[in-house]
Amino acid sequence: SQKIEQNSEALNIQEGKTATLTCNYTNYSPAYLQWYRQDPGRGPVFLLLIRENEKEKRKERLKVTFDTTLKQSLFHITASQPADSATYLCALARNTGGFKTIFGAGTRLFVKA
Amino acid sequence: NAGVTQTPKFRVLKTGQSMTLLCAQDMNHEYMYWYRQDPGMGLRLIHYSVGEGTTAKGEVPDGYNVSRLKKQNFLLGLESAAPSQTSVYFCASSPPGGLGGNEQFFGPGTRLTVL
Numbered sequence: 287s288q289k290i291e292q293n294s295e296a297l298n299i300q301e302g303k304t305a306t307l308t309c310n311y312t313n314y315s316p317a318y319l320q321w322y323r324q325d326p327g328r329g330p331v332f333l334l335l336i337r338e339n340e341k342e343k344r345k346e347r348l349k350v351t352f353d354t355t356l357k358q359s360l361f362h363i364t365a366s367q368p369a370d371s372a373t374y375l376c377a378l379a380r381n382t383g384g385f386k387t388i389f390g391a392g393t394r395l396f397v398k399a
Numbered sequence: 400n401a402g403v404t405q406t407p408k409f410r411v412l413k414t415g416q417s418m419t420l421l422c423a424q425d426m427n428h429e430y431m432y433w434y435r436q437d438p439g440m441g442l443r444l445i446h447y448s449v450g451e452g453t454t455a456k457g458e459v460p461d462g463y464n465v466s467r468l469k470k471q472n473f474l475l476g477l478e479s480a481a482p483s484q485t486s487v488y489f490c491a492s493s494p495p496g497g498l499g500g501n502e503q504f505f506g507p508g509t510r511l512t513v514l
Contacts, residue, residue: 294439
């Protein structure tokens with residue numbers, strides 16, 4: 287069955303450092319990969335989308351890589367700030383064979399001042 | 400723009416009771432979705448709609464029904480609530496252009512407890 291794995295352990299880093307979150311998947315061939323941010327008690331908020339034919343995408347301090355051979359995406363936050371503390375969700379989707387978007391359980395990030 | 404709104408925010412039901420969760424979006428999006436989120440698990444798709452008057456089953460549709468009578472509204476119904484339906488429910492919408500290729504806009508969620 288299709289599976290998305292995100293590190294269930296929280297990631298603790300110091301302010302100013304680069305946070306790197308991992309998303310691994312199996313038994314799936316996504317056309318798109320999305321990253322969302324979720325704060326406690328709130329709905330997810332879209333951050334970035336990367337397509338299967340793209341290797342890297344950047345948006346301000348955020349960078350996403352997508353390796354379809356390794357079946358892995360890395361999400362980087364450079365110059366991290368305490369305000370970046372949240373849970374980050376990875377989502378994979380494709381348009382063939384019916385609607386299929388799968389979300390990972392997320393990784394909690396804590397940025398210490 | 401209010402974006403995606405959900406009512407109610409919280410609800411406690413007894414086993415066997417019924418209720419309807421309301422979702423509204425003011426972005427003129429074609430696609431709408433209902434998810435449930437449980438601790439330690441990713442968002443799971445319950446039902447979705449690609450346009451007014453159309454609905455389709457997602458990953459975990461059993462025990463739920465939906466209706467999309469108007470483009471801006473998507474209703475999720477529980478006919479006979481069970482404790483296994485205790486969860487946080489999120490509604491989302493997205494513009495057309497592929498059901499996975501566009502960003503989804505989420506509502507604030509409804510926390511439902513079934514006793």
